[in-house]
Amino acid sequence: MVSPPANIDRYVPGQEAAVPQSFVNPIQDPLKLPYQVGFSYFGEWWRANEKIKEEKERLRTGRRREPERVRGTREAQEERDKEKAKIQVAYDAYKEDLQAKMAQTFVKLHKDEQWFRERYVPEIRDGFRQQLQEPRREAYAQWEQDLNNGVFDDFSLEGIPKSESNGAGGVVEKEEGEATAANEVLGVGDLVPVSSDVRDDSLYQPTLLIKTIAPSVSRQNLEAFCKEYLGEGEGGFKWLSLSDPNPSKRFHRIGWIMLNPAPEAPASEDGDVKDEDGDIKPPALSTAEKALEAINGKTVKDEQRGDFICHVGVHNPPTNPRKKALWDLFSAPERIHKDLELATDLIHKFESDFGSDFNASLHIEEHVEQLRANGQIQPAVTAAPAKKPKAERSLDADEAMDAEVEEGEEGAVDEGEDEDEGMVDDEVDDIDLLVAKKRLDLSIEYLRRTFNFCFFCVFESDSIHELTRKCPGGHLRRPRSTLSSTAKAVARASANGDPFPSKKRKEAEDVEEGEAPEAERKFKTSSKTEQQLQRAYNWVKTFEEKIKQILAPDTVDLRKLGGKPVEDAVNDELGKYVKQEDEHKWRCRVPECTKLFKEDHFWKKHVEKRHPEWLEKLKEEFELVNAYVIDPAHIAPSRTDANSNGHFPPSGGQQPTGTPRGFNLQNYAMNSMLNFGPFPAMPLLNMMGGAGNMNAAGWQHGGGDERGGGPIRRGGPQGGNRPQNRSHPYDRRGNRPYGGPEGAGGPPAGRGRGVAGNRWGDGGVAAAGPREAVQGRTLKSYEDLDQVSGGGGGELNY
Helix, strand or coil, X not given: CCCCCCCCCCCCCCCCCCCCCCCCCCCCCHHHCCCCCCHXXXXXXXXXXXXXXXXXXXXHHCCCCCCCCCCCCHHHHHHHHHHHHHHHHHHHHHHHHHHHHHHHHHHHHHCCCHHHHHHHXXXXXXXXXXXXXXXXXXXXXXXXXXXXXCCCCCCCCEEEEHHHECCCCCECCCCCCCCCHHHCCXXXXXXXXXXXXXXXXXXXXXXXXXXXXXXXXCHHHHHHHHHHHHCCCCCCEEEEEECCCEHHHCCEEEEEEEECCCCCCCCCCCCCCECCCCCECCCCCCHHHHHHHHHCCCEECCCCCCCEECXXXXXXXXXXXXXXECCHHHHCHHHHHHHHHHHHHHHHHHHHHHCCCCCHHHHHHHHHHHXXXXXXXXXXXCCCCCCCCCCCCECCHHHHHHCCCCCCCCCCCCCCCCCCCCCECCCCCCHHHHHHHHHXXXXXXXXXXXXXXXXXXXXXXXXXXXXXXXXXXXXXXXXXXXXXXXXXXXXXXXXXXXXXXXXXXXXXXXXXXXXXXXXXXXXXXXXXXXXXXXXXXXXXXXXXXXXXXXHCHHHCCHHHHCCCCHHHHHHHHHHHHEEEEECCEEEECCCCCCCEECCHHHHHHHHHHHCHHHHHHHHHXXXXXXXXXXXXXXXXXXXXXXXXXXXXXXXXXXXXXXXXCCCCHHHCCCCCCCXXXXXXXXXXXXXXXXXXXXXXXXXCCHHHCCCCCCCCCCCCCCCCCCCCCCCCCCCCCCCCHHHCCCCCCCCCCCCCCCCCCCCCCCCCCCCCCHHHHHCCCCCCCCCCCCCCCCXXXXXXXX
């Protein structure tokens, strides 16, 4: 008699109950990964974990599996919303724990490196900030002179779409009825300033570029090295600027040697100059080229950490730095006034910490009032918007899980959902709003030029060169005409500190007030517009939180950032250095100490009295962790891409860490075969279309292979004598068995590339895509993105 399969959920007389085996979640535990995963990845892992718990409980109690709700119904969507709320709570707790763990690990790894000590050790940091006083006083004097001379009278951060610009700050005239860009999707670089840009001459002073600096090389040694070979006279050493460390290059830095001005040799008008013998003289060297010959290839001596050869080139700054477009929320009047308040507070904060009597806010206010009295403040010239709503676009609820925007990301809002969201208002700025805009623009430019601080990126640099590397040309506001009525409501909420005004919240409030919803109304998921506005709202909220970390660091919740009050952190850590062996026996486990005490409080007194140096070192480490996490521009330990606060582009062939936005198991192949038999309620996990079969004993790989996910190589011999008919492992040709021609027992070319429409699949199993296929490999070579081509100098790839 053939026994029935053990996986069938029914009672069979005489058959013993199968011993339940351990279930395995096919998605790797986010807590065990060295980086922070996205919301979608965490949500899939959480759902899989919950299904495993439910299945274990069902097998233990013997109850039947509950039937699935039909997808698309209101009940199913409400249940989905409740589930997402639970996932959000779990995800927030996960982020807090992970950030604390990563911050402590990061500080332990880098606390002895020179760049870390310069930023977070008070004794070294304060001394360096004293050195910044002289160059910043020079920058303030130049800014004040330019302000009084009217250089900034026409300066504005207003932008207009490239398609509407005539190249001279004006708008191209359009024919009657011709559409404008008011309702178009504008990217980050699709705006141009309405007025000609004001050049910062300090960016074009003679400067040398140090191409790479090891983490062990200190600023003091570099300065002494520069003074030794260049001197401090005309054309000699003036100031040294160092960049943030590059995580993708073992935390090496680049540097800029700024030189004192020197008279340049005049260029000959008669062409080539010949000497007495008739030979053509070489052209006269510039100040930077002379300094380059004196210092390039020389060695920085350091007996303690080792010598370092300095490779230097002539620095050529970008001639036309790119300006980035802000979220359209920043164009709303409420946000203009809010940002002006924040910028003014930052000016007071920096001037107070600097110990200066600059008082730039008063100068700006007086100058703008003078411009107003002279009638020089006029609205920016923009095209009239077209009042035409766009068609509605909706996204699936799963795609909305990654609405949380990351640090430093900016994007465009796709305007237009319905009659309210797609409509834009033809409003003209009044004189008070124009004055507020002018004050805001001048305040932002003052912070940039004097303190090398980018207001919207929220980071400070030690020179204009490092600031230009991070944020080349600053930012532009989108035309106010692009604001829809919904965007205005979101901007108003962000300025007032109110929650995001979503339609779901409004409908819930209407129901609470007694307005019954329509019974026959079909549930509609969030539109693309609302999700983009949610991202913009989150970005603005994060932006304000970062500024708060500068203005009022004492009021910031350290635990949320990954830190902890020093006293609480020390008490938690001390518990690891005492062991209770009996009711009245407490053993001290501080290094090189094993004394026994009757009570816990006796042991604490012992530590304070006998181990003060060890205890003080412990406190200093937690103070470093707190200083690191409260810095809004700290280097993110889990990210090495361009969005990291280091603002370095990724090295050639290197993939950014972390999970992609919109992670979905339908498009992500992790294992060669998975079995989803007893879990029909997990459609997202069933990405193979039944390619595998998971039994009730647990989720396992087909064939008993216990290895993890990775690149799947296809095309080689797999039993028998199958010929190798691929030019390389990732040949994307159609699935033709045994390498035969089209129609020889296989699907035609271009079809059957995956069982369930897998993007990267070309066979009967899921295949890894180009990114997934190279993950985990050791790079044998890379392109040095900080290396300038040619001999001595060149322009950095910003």
